Amino acid sequence: DSGVTQTPKHLITATGQRVTLRCSPRSGDLSVYWYQQSLDQGLQFLIQYYNGEERAKGNILERFSAQQFPDLHSELNLSSLELGDSALYFCASSVGISREPQHFGDGTRLSIL
Amino acid sequence: DQQVKQNSPSLSVQEGRISILNCDYTNSMFDYFLWYKKYPAEGPTFLISISSIKDKNEDGRFTVFLNKSAKHLSLHIVPSQPGDSAVYFCAASAGGEGGSEKLVFGKGTKLTVNP
Numbered sequence: 135d136s137g138v139t140q141t142p143k144h145l146i147t148a149t150g151q152r153v154t155l156r157c158s159p160r161s162g163d164l165s166v167y168w169y170q171q172s173l174d175q176g177l178q179f180l181i182q183y184y185n186g187e188e189r190a191k192g193n194i195l196e197r198f199s200a201q202q203f204p205d206l207h208s209e210l211n212l213s214s215l216e217l218g219d220s221a222l223y224f225c226a227s228s229v230g231i232s233r234e235p236q237h238f239g240d241g242t243r244l245s246i247l
Numbered sequence: 248d249q250q251v252k253q254n255s256p257s258l259s260v261q262e263g264r265i266s267i268l269n270c271d272y273t274n275s276m277f278d279y280f281l282w283y284k285k286y287p288a289e290g291p292t293f294l295i296s297i298s299s300i301k302d303k304n305e306d307g308r309f310t311v312f313l314n315k316s317a318k319h320l321s322l323h324i325v326p327s328q329p330g331d332s333a334v335y336f337c338a339a340s341a342g343g344e345g346g347s348e349k350l351v352f353g354k355g356t357k358l359t360v361n362p
Contacts, residue, residue, distance in 0.1 A: 136290060165348070177291070177336065177352040190349050224290055231348055233279050233298060238290035 137161065138239035140225050146245045152213040155242045159206055159227030165189070166208040167228075167236055168200055172221040183208055184231055212244070220246045250274045251339050253353035261361055266324040268356050270337030273318065277339040281350070282311060282322045285334045294335075295322070327360045334358070 137160035145153055159166050168180040179192035183202035194200075197215075202208045212219060222243050226236035252271045260266045268282075278299040283291035297304040297311045297320070304311050310323045324331055337353040 136292065138290070140290075167349070169350075169352075176354040177338075177350075179349045179351070182349060192349060226290075228348065233296075234348070235281055235293040235296055236348065236350060237293060238283075240288070240290045 136237040136239060138225060138227050138237055140223075140239035140242050142242060143240070144243045144245070146247060147215060148247055149215055149217060151215050152211065153215065153244065155210040155212070155223050155225075155244075157208045157210070157225030157227075157239060159208070159225075160237055163227035163229050163237075164206065165228045165231055165236075166202055166206070167226040168194075168208070168210050169224045169226065169238075170221050171224060171241070172218075177224070180210070189231065215246050217246050220244055248273075249354075250277075251337055251351050251353040253335075253337055253356050255356050256354075257357045257359070259359045259361065260327050262329055263326045266322075266327045266331065266358055266360065268322040268324075268335050268337075268358065270320045270322075270353055271318060272320075272339050274339070274341060274351075275318070276341040277351075279340045279348075280311070280313060280320050281338045281340075282309075283336045283338060283352075284331075285336060285355070291336055324358075327358075329360045329362050332358055332360050 139158040164185045180194040182189040222241045226238045281296040282294045285291045334355040338350040
């Protein structure tokens with residue numbers, strides 16, 4: 135158990151809809167990262183927050199947004215969903231932003247029908 | 248453009264023998280490297296890391312070797328156990344502006360350890 139909690143585990147929805155994925159980092163961790171894993175692309179970095187502030191952005195679509203709240207949990211919002219958004223979405227956390235491992239949750243599997 | 252490459256999609260070894268997983272990278276700015284293990288229906292689990300100032304790091308049965316000139320790293324597992332059967336991901340970071348630790352992952356190597 136990594137200590138990172140992601141909910142829900144599975145989400146099934148339709149094209150055009152909007153969903154919110156939630157992540158609770160390990161106790162004491164200030165950084166939260168979001169990654170997308172699709173079949174052909176592997177794990178791709180989306181966005182990082184540190185202590186409530188956006189720190190870095192990867193190949194995150196404009197239809198996607200995220201935030202980190204004062205209690206340090208984070209939410210990833212996906213809107214105007216397309217079939218290609220079907221993927222596993224992982225959240226990871228670390229204490230800070232220096233050279234240290236990121237610890238991953240078990241992911242949310244998003245299926246777009 | 249794949250900056251971190253794991254060229255072997257799968258590897259099969261006998262229990263008790265050595266498993267060697269390889270990873271190549273192209274971005275010379277990468278200075279921190281990690282290996283993760285992933286079981287089905289679980290998130291990646293951190294195994295071991297190495298900074299670019301070192302060429303070897305050991306933790307129990309796991310050793311990571313870094314060859315900066317060749318832009319190559321490898322993970323050695325000795326001795327291999329059936330419970331090591333999983334997908335192994337190599338990851339790298341370049342310590343971006345302000346210290347962001349965005350990880351770039353390879354596509355993974357599926358290790359099977361046969362009893």
